[in-house]
Amino acid sequence: MKEAKWYKKLTDNRVRCDLCNHRCVISDGKRGLCGVRENKSGILYSLVYGKVVASHIDPIEKKPLFHYLPGSYSFSISTVGCNFRCSHCQNSDISQMPVDQNRIIGQDVSPEQIVNLAEKNDCESISYTYTEPTVFMEYAVDIAKLAKEKGIKNVFVTNGYMTEEVLKDVYPYMDAANVDLKGFTEEHYRNICGARLKPVLNSIILMKQLGVWVEITTLIIPTVNDSEEK
Numbered sequence: 001m002k003e004a005k006w007y008k009k010l011t012d013n014r015v016r017c018d019l020c021n022h023r024c025v026i027s028d029g030k031r032g033l034c035g036v037r038e039n040k041s042g043i044l045y046s047l048v049y050g051k052v053v054a055s056h057i058d059p060i061e062k063k064p065l066f067h068y069l070p071g072s073y074s075f076s077i078s079t080v081g082c083n084f085r086c087s088h089c090q091n092s093d094i095s096q097m098p099v100d101q102n103r104i105i106g107q108d109v110s111p112e113q114i115v116n117l118a119e120k121n122d123c124e125s126i127s128y129t130y131t132e133p134t135v136f137m138e139y140a141v142d143i144a145k146l147a148k149e150k151g152i153k154n155v156f157v158t159n160g161y162m163t164e165e166v167l168k169d170v171y172p173y174m175d176a177a178n179v180d181l182k183g184f185t186e187e188h189y190r191n192i193c194g195a196r197l198k199p200v201l202n203s204i205i206l207m208k209q210l211g212v213w214v215e216i217t218t219l220i221i222p223t224v225n226d227s228e229e230k
């Protein structure tokens with residue numbers, strides 16, 4: 001558990017989390033929509049800092065990034081938790097665990113240990129992936145800073161729902177991003193993901209402006225987001 005970096009204190013021990021565009025207002029003792037950030041006596045904490053639930057050495061093409069360090073391996077990690085509720089999520093067992101099961105699990109691994117493992121396994125990058133890296137951003141950035149010092153690149157596989165201020169803070173440590181653009185209408189985002197399209201589009205534009213290497217993935221769901229109009 002670690003104090004969150006991006007939040008504002010409000011009256012009556014409430015806080016507003018500014019990590020993602022849900023901007024949850026959280027009362028004392030409660031958690032945000034993602035289920036991994038908790039207000040304890042007016043201080044917001046990340047409950048997943050350092051708690052690794054999945055780690056693998058993946059080809060970078062599996063992220064998928066097809067034009068960034070092709071042929072290389074990426075040390076890939078995640079914690080539990082997500083700020084979306086996509087009904088087609090492939091990793092819902094870990095992404096939705098905090099909300100669906102009220103459980104937060106993971107092995108304690110320090111940022112130093114992650115970078116050492118990436119080095120030892122000849123990985124040219126570290127990927128923050130599998131669930132949604134925005135919800136473990138404090139941990140990801142601490143790892144990314146150390147990785148950068150060692151010449152290891154940092155890749156975020158993300159839904160792009162982080163706030164503008166977070167992106168402006170973390171982009172020096174975000175070498176590449178694969179943004180999952182899940183559909184092309186606000187209705188799709190509202191009904192399928194429990195979120196909004198516009199902030200995602202804004203993030204993609206801002207990432208490009210900030211010099212992040214961006215690739216976009218869209219999962220085609222037959223009859224849902226594959227019509228000519230969409």
Ligand code: SF4
Binds near residue numbers: 023024031135
């Ligand atoms: S990161 Fe979690 S707590 Fe923070 S605004 Fe997003 S959903 Fe809410």
